[in-house]
Amino acid sequence: MTTSTEQARAAGLVAPRARATATRPRGVSLALRTLGPLALIAAWxxxxxxxxxxPDVLASPGQVLQAVQELWGNGQLSDALSTSLTRAALGLLFGAGIGLVLGVVTGFFRLGEELLDSAVQVLRTVPFLALVPLFMVWFGITETAKIALIGVATSFPMYVSASxxxxNTDRKLVEAMRSFGLSxxxxxxEVVLPGALPALLSGLRLSMTLSVIALIAAEEINSTEGIGYLMAQAQNFSRTDVLAxxxxxxxxxxxxADGAVRVLERVLMPWRPTGARRGTGR
Incomplete structure (x- = not known):
C-alpha cells in the first residue's frame, strides 16, 4: 500500500499533505512585535x-521625554503637529485622488491608456525631490508648494495600483454587466472599483507612507511652522532632545498611516487573512 501511494504521489495523482499552520494568540503576537522597539530603547x-x-550626540530617552512634556506644555508641539498633519492630509487627498482617477481612466479605457499612460510613466521616473526648485519658482515659499510636492509624491503609487x-478585473464579469445594459x-x-479594492488599498498604503516622507522634505523649504520648523530651530540651538x-x-x-490602512483593509475586506491570522509557525 505504501509503495502504491508513493508511486501515485510521484506521478502527481495524490495531492501532497498540507503543511500544518500555527496561529499565535493576538496577545503573544503583540508582545513579540514590541520586543524590537523595547530592545532599541533599552540599548539607547x-x-x-x-x-x-x-547629550551633544543624542539625548537620553529621559531627556527626550522631558522635551515632549516641555513642547506640549507650551503648545509648540500640538500646533506643529496640527500644521504638519494638515499638510500631509491635503497633499495625500490631492495626489491620491488624481492618481485614482487617472489609474481608472487608463486601466479601463483603451483610449485613456493610449493618451495618458506613457506620459505618466515618464513623469513617474522623476524623483519628486527634483521638483522642489521648480515648485519654489512657481509657487514661492508657500503652503501651496509644500502641498503640491506631497501631492506629486503620493499620486504615482495610487496611479500604478489603480491602473x-x-x-486585472474579471473581463467576463464586465462583459456580463454590459449585456445587462449598464453604462x-x-x-x-459597481464592478471595477470593488474588484480592484485590494490593489487600491495597497496603493493607498504606499501613498500614505510617501506622504510622510514627502512631508519631511516639504517642511525643509523655509517653513515657519510645523514639525520641520521645530527641527530647524532645534538644529540651530543643538537641541538633540527636540530633534529626537x-x-x-x-x-x-x-x-x-500604515496601521490606518490595515484597519481599513479589515473593515472593507474581512475575508482576507491578516498577518496575525495567517501565522506559519515559523
Missing amino acids: QISSATGALT GGVR RWAIVR VCILIYGLLGLA
Missing part, C-alpha cells in the same frame, strides 16, 4: 547612562 538608555552617547487593479461608469462604480522628538513623531506618523 544604557548607552546614554554609560556615557557612550553624550493595474482595474486592468461604462456604472460598471466602473521630531524624528520620532515622523516615524510614528508613518506607522499610524
Whole structure:
C-alpha cells in the first residue's frame, strides 16, 4: 500500500499533505512585535547612562521625554503637529485622488491608456525631490508648494495600483454587466472599483507612507511652522532632545498611516487573512 501511494504521489495523482499552520494568540503576537522597539530603547538608555552617547550626540530617552512634556506644555508641539498633519492630509487627498482617477481612466479605457499612460510613466521616473526648485519658482515659499510636492509624491503609487487593479478585473464579469445594459461608469462604480479594492488599498498604503516622507522634505523649504520648523530651530540651538522628538513623531506618523490602512483593509475586506491570522509557525 505504501509503495502504491508513493508511486501515485510521484506521478502527481495524490495531492501532497498540507503543511500544518500555527496561529499565535493576538496577545503573544503583540508582545513579540514590541520586543524590537523595547530592545532599541533599552540599548539607547544604557548607552546614554554609560556615557557612550553624550547629550551633544543624542539625548537620553529621559531627556527626550522631558522635551515632549516641555513642547506640549507650551503648545509648540500640538500646533506643529496640527500644521504638519494638515499638510500631509491635503497633499495625500490631492495626489491620491488624481492618481485614482487617472489609474481608472487608463486601466479601463483603451483610449485613456493610449493618451495618458506613457506620459505618466515618464513623469513617474522623476524623483519628486527634483521638483522642489521648480515648485519654489512657481509657487514661492508657500503652503501651496509644500502641498503640491506631497501631492506629486503620493499620486504615482495610487496611479500604478489603480491602473493595474482595474486592468486585472474579471473581463467576463464586465462583459456580463454590459449585456445587462449598464453604462461604462456604472460598471466602473459597481464592478471595477470593488474588484480592484485590494490593489487600491495597497496603493493607498504606499501613498500614505510617501506622504510622510514627502512631508519631511516639504517642511525643509523655509517653513515657519510645523514639525520641520521645530527641527530647524532645534538644529540651530543643538537641541538633540527636540530633534529626537521630531524624528520620532515622523516615524510614528508613518506607522499610524500604515496601521490606518490595515484597519481599513479589515473593515472593507474581512475575508482576507491578516498577518496575525495567517501565522506559519515559523
